[in-house]
Amino acid sequence: MIKHSLYILWTRKSKNALMVAEIAISFIILFLLFTLLFNKYKNFAHPIGFNTENIMILKLNGSRMSEEDKKADKQDALYDAIFQTIHQQEEVLRATEIDYSHPYTYSRNTGRIVMDGGIEFEPTDQRFRPSVFDVLEIEFIKGRAFTKEDAQHSYIPIVVNNQFYQKLKPYLSDDETFVEDDREFKIFGVMAHYNKESDYKDEEDIMIQSADFLHWLKDSHQSTIFVKTKNDPRKIEAQLVSAIERINPKLGVSVDYFDSMQEGRNKWELLPLFLISFVALFLVINIALGLYGVLWYNISKRKSEIGIRRAMGASEGDIFIQMLTEVFILAFFGILIGGIFAIQFPILGAFNYTTLEYMTGALLSLTFVLLITIACGYYPSKLATKVTPNEALHEL
Numbered sequence: 404m405i406k407h408s409l410y411i412l413w414t415r416k417s418k419n420a421l422m423v424a425e426i427a428i429s430f431i432i433l434f435l436l437f438t439l440l441f442n443k444y445k446n447f448a449h450p451i452g453f454n455t456e457n458i459m460i461l462k463l464n465g466s467r468m469s470e471e472d473k474k475a476d477k478q479d480a481l482y483d484a485i486f487q488t489i490h491q492q493e494e495v496l497r498a499t500e501i502d503y504s505h506p507y508t509y510s511r512n513t514g515r516i517v518m519d520g521g522i523e524f525e526p527t528d529q530r531f532r533p534s535v536f537d538v539l540e541i542e543f544i545k546g547r548a549f550t551k552e553d554a555q556h557s558y559i560p561i562v563v564n565n566q567f568y569q570k571l572k573p574y575l576s577d578d579e580t581f582v583e584d585d586r587e588f589k590i591f592g593v594m595a596h597y598n599k600e601s602d603y604k605d606e607e608d609i610m611i612q613s614a615d616f617l618h619w620l621k622d623s624h625q626s627t628i629f630v631k632t633k634n635d636p637r638k639i640e641a642q643l644v645s646a647i648e649r650i651n652p653k654l655g656v657s658v659d660y661f662d663s664m665q666e667g668r669n670k671w672e673l674l675p676l677f678l679i680s681f682v683a684l685f686l687v688i689n690i691a692l693g694l695y696g697v698l699w700y701n702i703s704k705r706k707s708e709i710g711i712r713r714a715m716g717a718s719e720g721d722i723f724i725q726m727l728t729e730v731f732i733l734a735f736f737g738i739l740i741g742g743i744f745a746i747q748f749p750i751l752g753a754f755n756y757t758t759l760e761y762m763t764g765a766l767l768s769l770t771f772v773l774l775i776t777i778a779c780g781y782y783p784s785k786l787a788t789k790v791t792p793n794e795a796l797h798e799l
Contacts, residue, residue, distance in 0.1 A: 426737025
């Protein structure tokens with residue numbers, strides 16, 4: 404049966420080449436789409452590493468304040484008064500200053516660490532006070548958060564995510580320190596995860612430095628404040644902002660919410676994903692309709708051949724199996740050609756996907772293409788079984 408089907412397909416190779424090309428293109432499109440979707444799903448499935456619920460973000464703007472009020476002692480008094488006002492709210496659990504480039508912002512700081520042998524790392528750099536870890540409820544799989552006392556040593560206290568820790572491991576001494584040029588770092592804790600950009604993006608290498616160690620930051624203040632509350636912080640927004648503005652009327656206060664920022668970044672990440680999926684599926688559907696049309700046309704032109712086979716004793720089942728076998732052979736060559744092109748993406752490193760993601764994309768693509776092939780080939784093959792010897796005589 405297969406040998407006979409191959410011979411028939413070869414005699415119509417110019418026409419069948421179009422169907423093979425359509426199947427190959429469908430496979431490549433679906434391979435890239437499913438690899439992308441699986442990558443996003445895998446990123447979304449793992450924990451983000453901290454808690455975004457019930458956190459109000461206060462952004463202070465002192466640009467309109469007098470030069471006198473901007474002096475260090477005045478700023479210390481101002482921030483003391485602000486935190487005192489914040490903690491007077493019964494709903495407030497904790498509050499802390501935080502890096503302006505905290506998670507889900509569009510800002511970032513990138514560090515550069517060059518190890519012996521020229522190995523270079525460029526982690527996303529964050530500068531935190533120790534209290535940030537409690538406010539965000541960051542999950543540690545090893546060690547702990549650094550404290551204010553840890554910043555009194557010669558080494559730089561840091562916390563890293565597990566992804567970056569695994570890369571640093573070969574360079575660490577027994578006490579979890581490593582040296583880069585004239586700087587010594589000590590890892591106090593390892594976070595399970597830490598999503599910086601969005602919950603759908605690949606996790607980055609993260610290094611959190613102690614703000615109390617950095618000479619240009621330890622005696623100053625960060626203008627972003629996270630306020631952790633018992634319930635929804637939106638209930639106390641007006642009251643809290645009004646109380647802070649009374650401390651210094653020239654101090655500007657804007658408000659955001661951590662969970663809203665998370666939702667906003669995730670929506671922006673999903674929008675292009677939906678557009679890419681829509682365009683890809685639209686192309687595949689058009690290819691499938693074209694494949695169906697070509698199959699139907701080819702079978703309608705083979706009525707005389709089918710009628711002769713029926714006259715020679717072939718049953719409806721035999722005809723159906725022959726037609727469907729031909730469709731599957733075309734699908735096999737289409738997938739083979741598509742697979743040869745698709746495998747070039749991981750070989751050339753065109754995208755930053757893992758082997759598991761590429762394999763999953765290939766498997767899902769193979770399944771989907773086979774389903775499309777069955778769907779497109781089933782009805783035309785069924786029509787072929789209805790051809791009778793008498794009908795075939797009229798075609799001669």
